[in-house]
Amino acid sequence: MNAPEMTSTRPTELPSSRTSANLRKRQAAQKFGFGLLWLASLVVILILLVVVGYVFLTGFKSLSWEFLTTAPKGGLSGEGGISTTILTTIYLVGLILVIAAPLGIGAAIFLIEYQEQTKTGGKFLRGLLQAANFGVETLAGIPSIIFGLFGYALFVSTLKFGFSLLSAGLAGACLVLPTIIRTTQEALLTVPVSLREGSLALGATRWQTISKVVLPAAIPGIITGIMLSVGRIISETAVFYVTLGGSYRLPNSLLSGGRTLSLHLYYLAMDTNAFEKAMGTGAVLIVSIILINLVIDLISRKLSAGVRQNQ
Amino acid sequence: MNAIKLETNAYSLFYGKFRALEDISLKIPEKQVTAIIGPSGCGKSTFLRTFNRMNDLIPGVRTEGQALLDGEDIFSMDVVALRQRVGMVFQKPNPFPKSIYDNVAYGPRVNGIRDKKALDEIVETSLRGAALWDEVKDNLGKSGLALSGGQQQRLCIARALAVRPSVILMDEPAASLDPIATQRIEELIRQLVEEYTIVIVTHNMQQAGRVSDYTAFFFTDESRTGKLVEFNLTRKIFTNPQDKRTEDYITGRFG
Numbered sequence: 001m002n003a004p005e006m007t008s009t010r011p012t013e014l015p016s017s018r019t020s021a022n023l024r025k026r027q028a029a030q031k032f033g034f035g036l037l038w039l040a041s042l043v044v045i046l047i048l049l050v051v052v053g054y055v056f057l058t059g060f061k062s063l064s065w066e067f068l069t070t071a072p073k074g075g076l077s078g079e080g081g082i083s084t085t086i087l088t089t090i091y092l093v094g095l096i097l098v099i100a101a102p103l104g105i106g107a108a109i110f111l112i113e114y115q116e117q118t119k120t121g122g123k124f125l126r127g128l129l130q131a132a133n134f135g136v137e138t139l140a141g142i143p144s145i146i147f148g149l150f151g152y153a154l155f156v157s158t159l160k161f162g163f164s165l166l167s168a169g170l171a172g173a174c175l176v177l178p179t180i181i182r183t184t185q186e187a188l189l190t191v192p193v194s195l196r197e198g199s200l201a202l203g204a205t206r207w208q209t210i211s212k213v214v215l216p217a218a219i220p221g222i223i224t225g226i227m228l229s230v231g232r233i234i235s236e237t238a239v240f241y242v243t244l245g246g247s248y249r250l251p252n253s254l255l256s257g258g259r260t261l262s263l264h265l266y267y268l269a270m271d272t273n274a275f276e277k278a279m280g281t282g283a284v285l286i287v288s289i290i291l292i293n294l295v296i297d298l299i300s301r302k303l304s305a306g307v308r309q310n311q
Numbered sequence: 312m313n314a315i316k317l318e319t320n321a322y323s324l325f326y327g328k329f330r331a332l333e334d335i336s337l338k339i340p341e342k343q344v345t346a347i348i349g350p351s352g353c354g355k356s357t358f359l360r361t362f363n364r365m366n367d368l369i370p371g372v373r374t375e376g377q378a379l380l381d382g383e384d385i386f387s388m389d390v391v392a393l394r395q396r397v398g399m400v401f402q403k404p405n406p407f408p409k410s411i412y413d414n415v416a417y418g419p420r421v422n423g424i425r426d427k428k429a430l431d432e433i434v435e436t437s438l439r440g441a442a443l444w445d446e447v448k449d450n451l452g453k454s455g456l457a458l459s460g461g462q463q464q465r466l467c468i469a470r471a472l473a474v475r476p477s478v479i480l481m482d483e484p485a486a487s488l489d490p491i492a493t494q495r496i497e498e499l500i501r502q503l504v505e506e507y508t509i510v511i512v513t514h515n516m517q518q519a520g521r522v523s524d525y526t527a528f529f530f531t532d533e534s535r536t537g538k539l540v541e542f543n544l545t546r547k548i549f550t551n552p553q554d555k556r557t558e559d560y561i562t563g564r565f566g
Contacts, residue, residue, distance in 0.1 A: 194405035198467070201363060202418040202474055203395035212421070213407055 052286055059279030067280060072248040072264065078274025082281055084250040088165075088258035091251065092240070093233050095169035096176060101226055103173070104180030107132070111181070112188045113210050140178035147175045148239035156243055163245025163257040171243045175236065176229035183228060187221020188214060220299050227299070231292045234285065237262045261285050315382075316341040316478060316508040317362055322376035324357060324366065331357050334376070335539045337527060344500060344509045346519035346545065349529030350560070354537025355512045358529070359480050362510065363397040364390050380478070395422060398471035402483040404463035406455030406470070411438075411447050414455045414466055418474035433473050441469035442499050461492025468499065479503065481511040485518065497522050516561055520549055528557045 070081035111133060151171025161167040191214050199209040215222075237260075245257025246267060259267065261281055268278035317339040324332040332354045339345045347355045357366065362380065366372045367390060378385040385393060395418075406414050415434045424430060434451070438444040443465040447453070455466050464484060471479055481500070485493040500509060500522045513519050519526055526548040530540045541548060541557045552558040 192405070194401060194403060195407060197365065197368070197401065198405040198407065198470075199417070199421075200368070201365065201394055201399040201401075202421065202470065203391050204417075204421040205391055208421045212417070217408055 062280035108184035183225025346523035
């Protein structure tokens with residue numbers, strides 16, 4: 001720069017032509033940057049639309065009330081509808097949540113709320129807690145087929161539950177436990193320390209503080225975690241392929257096998273020539289996932305409104 | 312001087328190896344307002360939190376010396392029972408995301424009071440005690456978070472009163488409030504001292520001068536270890552401080 005030496009403390013004024021040229025350049029750069037970001041989001045939306053649109057357009061013909069309410073009849077041409085697979089999916093979601101939600105929420109509460117107590121406590125407990133946290137992190141990153149093989153080895157063969165709702169429920173619970181634990185942990189951490197202190201200072205026990213103040217404030221986040229798990233279960237194929245069997249009949253007990261929607265889609269696409277029905281099933285799956293995401297969105301909006309109020 | 316309510320003898324507190332408070336001996340009289348003043352980081356709040364053992368929540372805290380409530384050792388008491396006798400109001404109003412009624416009834420409820428009539432009475436008395444009743448009596452079902460900052464702080468005071476403590480600790484209770492809300496809190500403190508022993512930490516020396524009967528001046532140097540420099544009647548501290556550092560602080564030469 002060859003600006004004249006400053007003689008006063010007042011900043012020297014830049015010549016106006018220079019400022020405006022500079023401004024034009026900066027604004028052009030901003031337009032270019034925003035343009036790129038815009039393009040990126042456009043591509044993402046386009047990809048999504050193409051996938052969903054393709055599934056809907058191909059599956060559209062097979063979609064009908066009858067398709068949803070009749071049982072599949074099997075065979076190479078994939079006769080029938082998808083009613084039993086919808087019911088099996090619902091059964092399995094219910095079973096997995098009954099197993100995984102209490103375990104996951106309980107573990108998360110312990111890991112967060114009693115952590116500081118163990119810092120002053122024994123070395124053994126502290127080690128255990130660290131191991132548990134590390135375990136949750138690791139489990140969350142494991143490919144689902146490994147949960148499937150584990151479920152197959154332990155529940156299907158060793159414990160002799162066979163290909164059944166029970167085997168699939170237990171393996172599926174292992175699959176979603178990390179999700180439930182982590183979302184619950186995050187929900188608990190968003191509850192301000194000041195609320196815990198306020199409760200303890202009134203002579204509440206630790207447990208009263210958790211059950212009456214911390215958990216109610218964290219519930220929207222916990223529900224979000226559970227809804228995420230529901231989505232995960234509905235869209236999961238690998239785990240149930242090796243634990244639930246493939247019968248298209250409705251399971252009549254915990255020990256009988258079945259087919260979830262996404263498994264059914266897989267079988268239709270691989271073993272029959274009813275490609276349109278596979279796509280119709282895919283359309284049903286996509287709609288249910290969209291509905292679940294809408295619910296999550298609604299809940300988290302409510303949650304963030306609550307947090308804002310608190311600040 | 313009144314009877315001694317709270318007392319520390321050669322009391323020190325450590326965070327791990329760091330000594331945050333050193334050798335503090337102080338006698339806090341009953342049914343008086345005692346202000347704790349001093350520069351930031353001199354351990355005022357840490358000292359205050361000794362009396363309801365809020366420091367227990369922080370890992371690695373260790374203490375030496377004695378802390379007594381009515382002559383009983385605070386550290387050998389059951390912590391839940393202690394906190395029923397020693398209430399606390401925090402710097403930032405922290406009402407629960409519940410109704411005004413449920414906020415005030417929280418303390419009695421966790422202590423096992425279930426009777427609706429008894430709870431109604433406690434809620435009204437406590438809200439009256441905190442000078443909030445007239446403003447909220449028609450809206451007890453409204454969320455505590457919907458109140459203004461000053462009202463929220465009085466709600467927190469009502470919530471503390473509902474447990475019927477004999478001591479109320481206040482950690483800069485007006486620090487986040489505007490001057491008018493602050494004035495209401497200060498008036499309230501003067502009313503409450505008829506029945507309660509109040510210990511208040513404040514950054515604001517004028518506030519200490521206005522509300523307190525006794526003042527303790529804490530100070531720290533480069534070591535960051537808090538020490539008690541002087542404790543006396545507030546009017547003596549402000550008119551005739553014995554220690555040079557107290558005088559420098561209250562005349563605004565630093566801090």
